[in-house]
Protein backbone atom coordinates (compact mmCIF):
# COMPACT_ATOMS: atom_id res chain seq x y z
CA UNK A 1 0.00 0.00 0.00
CA UNK A 2 1.20 3.50 -0.79
CA UNK A 3 0.80 5.85 2.14
CA UNK A 4 -0.04 9.52 1.56
CA UNK A 5 1.85 12.24 3.44
CA UNK A 6 -1.28 14.39 3.93
CA UNK A 7 -3.13 11.48 5.57
CA UNK A 8 -0.27 10.97 7.99
CA UNK A 9 -0.26 14.66 8.87
CA UNK A 10 -4.03 14.58 9.40
CA UNK A 11 -3.60 11.62 11.75
CA UNK A 12 -0.84 13.39 13.68
CA UNK A 13 -3.16 16.38 14.08
CA UNK A 14 -5.29 14.25 16.40
CA UNK A 15 -2.57 13.71 19.02
CA UNK A 16 -0.40 15.99 21.14
CA UNK A 17 2.80 15.71 23.13
CA UNK A 18 2.43 15.03 26.83
CA UNK A 19 1.91 18.32 28.68
CA UNK A 20 1.05 20.34 25.54
CA UNK A 21 -2.40 21.66 24.69
CA UNK A 22 -2.19 21.95 20.90
CA UNK A 23 -1.69 18.98 18.59
CA UNK A 24 1.85 18.05 17.57
CA UNK A 25 1.54 19.44 14.04
CA UNK A 26 0.12 22.76 15.19
CA UNK A 27 2.69 23.10 18.00
CA UNK A 28 5.49 22.73 15.47
CA UNK A 29 6.83 19.53 17.06
CA UNK A 30 6.39 17.59 13.80
CA UNK A 31 9.21 18.86 11.63
CA UNK A 32 8.90 16.55 8.67
CA UNK A 33 6.93 13.56 7.38
CA UNK A 34 8.19 11.30 4.59
CA UNK A 35 6.52 8.25 3.08
CA UNK A 36 8.07 5.43 1.03
CA UNK A 37 5.44 2.85 0.05
CA UNK A 38 4.19 1.44 3.35
CA UNK A 39 6.96 3.12 5.33
CA UNK A 40 6.64 6.42 7.20
CA UNK A 41 9.39 8.54 8.75
CA UNK A 42 8.34 11.26 11.21
CA UNK A 43 10.89 13.84 12.43
CA UNK A 44 9.89 15.20 15.79
CA UNK A 45 11.41 18.11 17.74
CA UNK A 46 10.87 18.02 21.49
CA UNK A 47 11.84 20.46 24.22
CA UNK A 48 12.21 17.90 26.98
CA UNK A 49 14.83 15.17 27.19
CA UNK A 50 12.59 13.09 29.56
CA UNK A 51 12.80 9.50 28.32
CA UNK A 52 9.23 8.54 29.27
CA UNK A 53 7.78 11.48 27.31
CA UNK A 54 9.90 10.59 24.27
CA UNK A 55 8.82 6.95 24.44
CA UNK A 56 5.18 7.94 24.84
CA UNK A 57 5.34 10.29 21.82
CA UNK A 58 6.88 7.56 19.67
CA UNK A 59 4.27 4.99 20.77
CA UNK A 60 1.39 7.45 20.16
CA UNK A 61 2.60 8.25 16.64
CA UNK A 62 2.95 4.58 15.68
CA UNK A 63 -0.46 3.78 17.16
CA UNK A 64 -2.38 6.63 15.48
CA UNK A 65 -0.89 5.86 12.05
CA UNK A 66 -1.53 2.13 12.33
CA UNK A 67 -5.07 2.60 13.70
CA UNK A 68 -6.23 5.37 11.39
CA UNK A 69 -4.36 4.66 8.16
CA UNK A 70 -2.74 1.28 7.70
CA UNK A 71 -2.30 -1.35 10.39
CA UNK A 72 0.89 -2.72 8.83
CA UNK A 73 2.57 0.62 8.28
CA UNK A 74 6.26 0.60 9.22
CA UNK A 75 6.74 3.76 11.26
CA UNK A 76 10.08 5.27 12.22
CA UNK A 77 10.16 8.27 14.57
CA UNK A 78 13.32 10.41 14.73
CA UNK A 79 13.32 12.52 17.87
CA UNK A 80 15.54 15.52 18.32
CA UNK A 81 15.62 17.35 21.67
CA UNK A 82 16.28 21.05 21.81
CA UNK A 83 15.84 22.55 25.27
CA UNK A 84 14.39 26.06 25.24
CA UNK A 85 16.79 28.79 26.33
CA UNK A 86 16.81 29.12 30.09
CA UNK A 87 15.40 32.36 31.37
CA UNK A 88 18.15 34.64 32.60
CA UNK A 89 17.94 37.38 35.12
CA UNK A 90 16.81 40.44 33.30
CA UNK A 91 18.05 43.17 35.64
CA UNK A 92 19.59 46.34 34.28
CA UNK A 93 23.34 46.18 33.99
CA UNK A 94 25.32 49.03 35.50
CA UNK A 95 27.71 50.56 32.98
CA UNK A 96 31.30 50.06 34.04
CA UNK A 97 30.67 47.15 36.41
CA UNK A 98 32.10 43.95 35.00
CA UNK A 99 31.30 41.25 37.54
CA UNK A 100 28.73 41.22 40.30
CA UNK A 101 29.22 38.52 42.90
CA UNK A 102 26.62 37.88 45.56
CA UNK A 103 27.90 36.42 48.83
CA UNK A 104 25.25 34.47 50.69
CA UNK A 105 24.87 32.05 53.55
CA UNK A 106 21.84 30.09 54.55
CA UNK A 107 22.38 30.50 58.27
CA UNK A 108 23.27 33.70 60.14
CA UNK A 109 26.53 34.15 61.99
CA UNK A 110 28.63 31.79 59.86
CA UNK A 111 31.02 34.61 58.94
CA UNK A 112 29.58 35.71 55.61
CA UNK A 113 30.28 39.42 56.23
CA UNK A 114 33.77 38.72 57.57
CA UNK A 115 34.58 36.63 54.50
CA UNK A 116 33.11 39.27 52.15
CA UNK A 117 35.15 42.10 53.71
CA UNK A 118 38.32 40.02 53.41
CA UNK A 119 37.58 39.01 49.83
CA UNK A 120 37.04 42.64 48.92
CA UNK A 121 40.38 43.79 50.33
CA UNK A 122 42.17 40.74 48.84
CA UNK A 123 40.80 41.58 45.40
CA UNK A 124 41.85 45.21 45.84
CA UNK A 125 45.34 44.06 46.93
CA UNK A 126 45.56 42.03 43.72
CA UNK A 127 44.96 45.17 41.72
CA UNK A 128 41.28 44.79 40.87
CA UNK A 129 38.85 47.68 41.16
CA UNK A 130 36.40 46.61 43.83
CA UNK A 131 33.04 47.81 45.11
CA UNK A 132 31.16 46.39 48.04
CA UNK A 133 27.44 46.71 48.61
CA UNK A 134 26.37 45.79 52.12
CA UNK A 135 22.81 44.60 51.67
CA UNK A 136 22.57 42.89 55.04
CA UNK A 137 19.54 44.80 56.25
CA UNK A 138 19.39 42.86 59.52
CA UNK A 139 22.93 43.59 60.61
CA UNK A 140 24.93 45.82 58.28
CA UNK A 141 28.45 45.28 59.62
CA UNK A 142 30.64 46.47 56.74
CA UNK A 143 31.15 50.06 57.96
CA UNK A 144 32.62 48.62 61.18
CA UNK A 145 34.65 45.91 59.46
CA UNK A 146 36.21 48.49 57.12
CA UNK A 147 36.59 51.13 59.84
CA UNK A 148 34.33 53.78 58.29
CA UNK A 149 31.50 53.78 60.80
CA UNK A 150 31.51 57.52 61.28
CA UNK A 151 31.64 58.36 57.58
CA UNK A 152 28.68 59.01 55.31
CA UNK A 153 28.49 58.88 51.51
CA UNK A 154 28.64 62.34 49.95
CA UNK A 155 26.32 63.52 47.26
CA UNK A 156 28.12 64.44 44.04
CA UNK A 157 27.00 65.69 40.69
CA UNK A 158 27.49 63.36 37.74
CA UNK A 159 26.28 64.57 34.34
CA UNK A 160 23.76 66.87 35.96
CA UNK A 161 22.42 64.17 38.27
CA UNK A 162 22.98 63.93 41.98
CA UNK A 163 24.65 60.62 42.89
CA UNK A 164 25.82 58.96 46.08
CA UNK A 165 29.60 58.66 46.28
CA UNK A 166 30.65 55.39 47.93
CA UNK A 167 32.90 55.67 50.97
CA UNK A 168 36.39 54.32 50.26
CA UNK A 169 38.47 52.18 52.58
CA UNK A 170 41.51 49.98 51.89
CA UNK A 171 40.94 50.51 48.16
CA UNK A 172 37.34 49.24 48.36
CA UNK A 173 34.34 51.42 47.50
CA UNK A 174 31.59 50.78 50.01
CA UNK A 175 27.91 51.54 50.31
CA UNK A 176 26.03 50.08 53.22
CA UNK A 177 22.52 50.24 54.49
CA UNK A 178 24.30 50.91 57.80
CA UNK A 179 25.29 54.41 56.61
CA UNK A 180 21.66 55.41 56.74
CA UNK A 181 20.92 54.30 60.29
CA UNK A 182 22.39 55.37 63.61
CA UNK A 183 24.79 52.75 65.02
CA UNK A 184 22.73 52.03 68.13
CA UNK A 185 19.34 52.40 66.49
CA UNK A 186 17.37 49.23 65.82
CA UNK A 187 15.83 49.65 62.40
CA UNK A 188 13.22 47.26 61.22
CA UNK A 189 13.18 47.53 57.46
CA UNK A 190 10.02 46.54 55.74
CA UNK A 191 10.76 44.55 52.58
CA UNK A 192 9.75 47.21 50.01
CA UNK A 193 11.58 49.98 51.93
CA UNK A 194 14.76 47.95 52.06
CA UNK A 195 14.48 47.03 48.39
CA UNK A 196 14.05 50.71 47.49
CA UNK A 197 17.06 51.78 49.56
CA UNK A 198 19.18 49.05 47.96
CA UNK A 199 18.07 50.03 44.48
CA UNK A 200 19.20 53.58 45.17
CA UNK A 201 22.56 52.35 46.38
CA UNK A 202 22.92 50.31 43.21
CA UNK A 203 21.65 52.69 40.55
CA UNK A 204 21.90 56.17 42.07
CA UNK A 205 25.51 55.78 43.12
CA UNK A 206 28.70 56.82 41.38
CA UNK A 207 30.45 53.44 41.46
CA UNK A 208 32.67 54.22 38.48
CA UNK A 209 34.59 51.42 36.79
CA UNK A 210 34.64 48.19 38.80
CA UNK A 211 36.10 44.78 38.04
CA UNK A 212 34.10 43.27 40.87
CA UNK A 213 31.13 44.35 42.89
CA UNK A 214 30.58 42.11 45.91
CA UNK A 215 27.16 42.07 47.53
CA UNK A 216 26.90 40.99 51.15
CA UNK A 217 23.38 39.55 51.24
CA UNK A 218 21.34 39.07 54.41
CA UNK A 219 21.37 35.51 55.77
CA UNK A 220 18.64 33.16 54.56
CA UNK A 221 16.71 33.12 51.34
CA UNK A 222 14.18 35.93 51.42
CA UNK A 223 12.59 38.85 49.60
CA UNK A 224 15.75 40.95 49.56
CA UNK A 225 17.58 38.21 47.69
CA UNK A 226 14.87 38.03 45.09
CA UNK A 227 14.59 41.77 44.67
CA UNK A 228 18.38 42.14 44.23
CA UNK A 229 18.46 39.31 41.73
CA UNK A 230 15.64 40.92 39.80
CA UNK A 231 17.32 44.33 39.80
CA UNK A 232 20.78 43.18 38.80
CA UNK A 233 22.35 40.66 36.47
CA UNK A 234 24.39 38.74 39.04
CA UNK A 235 27.46 37.10 37.52
CA UNK A 236 27.62 34.41 40.18
CA UNK A 237 26.98 33.56 43.79
CA UNK A 238 29.36 32.40 46.51
CA UNK A 239 27.98 30.54 49.52
CA UNK A 240 29.66 30.68 52.93
CA UNK A 241 29.03 27.90 55.44
CA UNK A 242 30.61 26.40 58.52
CA UNK A 243 31.05 22.60 58.50
CA UNK A 244 28.19 22.22 61.00
CA UNK A 245 25.11 20.26 59.94
CA UNK A 246 22.57 23.01 60.70
CA UNK A 247 24.61 25.50 58.66
CA UNK A 248 25.06 23.01 55.81
CA UNK A 249 21.33 22.33 55.56
CA UNK A 250 20.74 26.08 55.11
CA UNK A 251 23.67 26.45 52.71
CA UNK A 252 22.06 23.76 50.57
CA UNK A 253 18.85 25.81 50.45
CA UNK A 254 20.94 28.83 49.44
CA UNK A 255 22.48 26.92 46.52
CA UNK A 256 19.04 25.66 45.50
CA UNK A 257 17.68 29.22 45.54
CA UNK A 258 20.32 30.47 43.09
CA UNK A 259 19.99 27.42 40.87
CA UNK A 260 16.21 27.34 40.61
CA UNK A 261 15.01 27.81 37.07
CA UNK A 262 13.38 31.22 37.50
CA UNK A 263 16.53 32.64 39.13
CA UNK A 264 19.33 30.80 37.35
CA UNK A 265 22.35 32.52 38.87
CA UNK A 266 25.49 30.37 38.52
CA UNK A 267 26.95 29.25 41.85
CA UNK A 268 30.69 29.93 41.72
CA UNK A 269 31.28 27.76 44.76
CA UNK A 270 31.17 27.16 48.49
CA UNK A 271 33.57 28.50 51.14
CA UNK A 272 34.07 26.65 54.41
CA UNK A 273 34.53 29.17 57.22
CA UNK A 274 35.57 28.18 60.73
CA UNK A 275 36.79 24.91 59.22
CA UNK A 276 38.86 24.23 62.35
CA UNK A 277 40.17 26.09 65.39
CA UNK A 278 43.86 26.77 65.77
CA UNK A 279 45.15 28.34 68.99
CA UNK A 280 47.86 30.97 68.51
CA UNK A 281 50.22 29.17 70.86
CA UNK A 282 49.83 25.80 69.08
CA UNK A 283 49.61 26.72 65.39
CA UNK A 284 50.10 23.10 64.27
CA UNK A 285 47.05 21.88 66.17
CA UNK A 286 43.68 21.79 64.47
CA UNK A 287 40.45 21.21 66.35
CA UNK A 288 37.40 20.44 64.24
CA UNK A 289 34.87 22.09 66.51
CA UNK A 290 32.03 22.27 64.00
CA UNK A 291 32.82 18.96 62.28
CA UNK A 292 35.30 18.15 59.57
CA UNK A 293 35.05 19.08 55.87
CA UNK A 294 31.26 19.41 55.91
CA UNK A 295 31.13 22.27 53.40
CA UNK A 296 33.76 20.62 51.21
CA UNK A 297 31.63 17.46 51.08
CA UNK A 298 28.49 19.48 50.42
CA UNK A 299 30.17 21.12 47.43
CA UNK A 300 31.09 17.68 46.07
CA UNK A 301 27.54 16.38 46.63
CA UNK A 302 25.97 19.36 44.89
CA UNK A 303 28.51 19.35 42.06
CA UNK A 304 29.64 22.95 42.70
CA UNK A 305 33.26 24.09 43.14
CA UNK A 306 34.82 24.10 46.60
CA UNK A 307 36.58 27.46 46.91
CA UNK A 308 38.60 26.90 50.06
CA UNK A 309 38.57 26.91 53.83
CA UNK A 310 39.35 29.42 56.56
CA UNK A 311 40.28 28.55 60.13
CA UNK A 312 38.51 29.87 63.22
CA UNK A 313 41.18 32.10 64.73
CA UNK A 314 41.04 34.92 67.19
CA UNK A 315 42.86 37.32 64.87
CA UNK A 316 40.09 37.12 62.25
CA UNK A 317 37.51 38.13 64.84
CA UNK A 318 39.76 40.84 66.30
CA UNK A 319 40.58 42.21 62.86
CA UNK A 320 36.87 42.43 62.08
CA UNK A 321 36.14 44.30 65.29
CA UNK A 322 39.08 46.64 64.80
CA UNK A 323 38.08 47.47 61.26
CA UNK A 324 41.19 46.14 59.58
CA UNK A 325 40.39 42.87 57.75
CA UNK A 326 42.85 40.03 58.42
CA UNK A 327 43.56 39.65 54.70
CA UNK A 328 45.55 42.90 54.96
CA UNK A 329 48.22 41.10 57.00
CA UNK A 330 51.44 40.43 55.18
CA UNK A 331 53.44 37.24 55.19
CA UNK A 332 51.07 35.23 57.39
CA UNK A 333 49.31 31.91 56.79
CA UNK A 334 46.00 33.75 56.97
CA UNK A 335 46.98 36.16 54.23
CA UNK A 336 47.82 33.13 52.04
CA UNK A 337 44.49 31.47 52.85
CA UNK A 338 42.56 34.58 51.81
CA UNK A 339 44.69 34.94 48.71
CA UNK A 340 44.07 31.37 47.66
CA UNK A 341 40.34 31.74 48.24
CA UNK A 342 40.25 34.95 46.24
CA UNK A 343 42.25 33.42 43.38
CA UNK A 344 39.81 30.53 43.23
CA UNK A 345 36.87 32.92 43.01
CA UNK A 346 38.55 34.91 40.22
CA UNK A 347 39.29 31.64 38.42
CA UNK A 348 35.68 30.43 38.77
CA UNK A 349 34.48 33.81 37.50
CA UNK A 350 36.74 33.44 34.47
CA UNK A 351 35.44 29.89 33.93
CA UNK A 352 31.88 31.08 34.24
CA UNK A 353 32.39 33.95 31.82
CA UNK A 354 34.03 31.75 29.22
CA UNK A 355 31.64 28.79 29.48
CA UNK A 356 28.22 30.37 29.96
CA UNK A 357 26.80 33.07 27.72
CA UNK A 358 26.99 36.46 29.40
CA UNK A 359 23.89 37.56 31.23
CA UNK A 360 24.68 41.23 30.86
CA UNK A 361 27.21 42.69 33.23
CA UNK A 362 30.13 40.36 32.95
CA UNK A 363 33.48 39.96 31.27
CA UNK A 364 36.69 39.13 32.94
CA UNK A 365 38.04 36.50 30.61
CA UNK A 366 41.69 36.53 31.60
CA UNK A 367 43.58 37.00 34.81
CA UNK A 368 46.28 39.06 33.12
CA UNK A 369 47.45 41.97 35.20
CA UNK A 370 46.73 40.22 38.44
CA UNK A 371 50.14 39.52 39.94
CA UNK A 372 48.88 37.61 42.97
CA UNK A 373 46.91 35.29 40.71
CA UNK A 374 49.78 34.73 38.33
CA UNK A 375 52.28 34.30 41.14
CA UNK A 376 50.98 30.92 42.32
Ligand SMILES: Nc1ncnc2c1ncn2[C@@H]1O[C@H](COP(=O)(O)OP(=O)(O)OP(=O)(O)O)[C@@H](O)[C@H]1O
Nearest residue numbers: 108109110111112113114139311312313316317320
Ligand atom coordinates in the same frame (compact mmCIF):
# COMPACT_ATOMS: atom_id res chain seq x y z
N1 LIG B 1 37.12 32.51 60.62
C1 LIG B 1 36.75 33.19 61.72
N2 LIG B 1 37.49 33.15 62.85
C2 LIG B 1 37.12 33.83 63.96
N3 LIG B 1 36.03 34.57 64.05
C3 LIG B 1 35.24 34.65 62.96
C4 LIG B 1 35.57 33.98 61.74
N4 LIG B 1 34.61 34.27 60.83
C5 LIG B 1 33.73 35.08 61.47
N5 LIG B 1 34.09 35.31 62.72
C6 LIG B 1 33.38 36.10 63.75
O1 LIG B 1 32.07 35.53 63.86
C7 LIG B 1 31.09 36.53 64.08
C8 LIG B 1 30.03 36.44 62.99
O2 LIG B 1 30.62 36.77 61.75
P1 LIG B 1 29.89 37.62 60.64
O3 LIG B 1 29.22 38.81 61.24
O4 LIG B 1 30.85 37.80 59.57
O5 LIG B 1 28.79 36.55 60.24
P2 LIG B 1 27.59 36.68 59.21
O6 LIG B 1 27.39 35.33 58.66
O7 LIG B 1 27.80 37.79 58.29
O8 LIG B 1 26.41 37.02 60.16
P3 LIG B 1 24.98 37.69 59.79
O9 LIG B 1 24.79 37.56 58.34
O10 LIG B 1 24.02 36.90 60.62
O11 LIG B 1 25.12 39.12 60.21
C9 LIG B 1 31.86 37.85 64.08
O12 LIG B 1 32.11 38.19 65.42
C10 LIG B 1 33.17 37.54 63.35
O13 LIG B 1 34.22 38.36 63.81
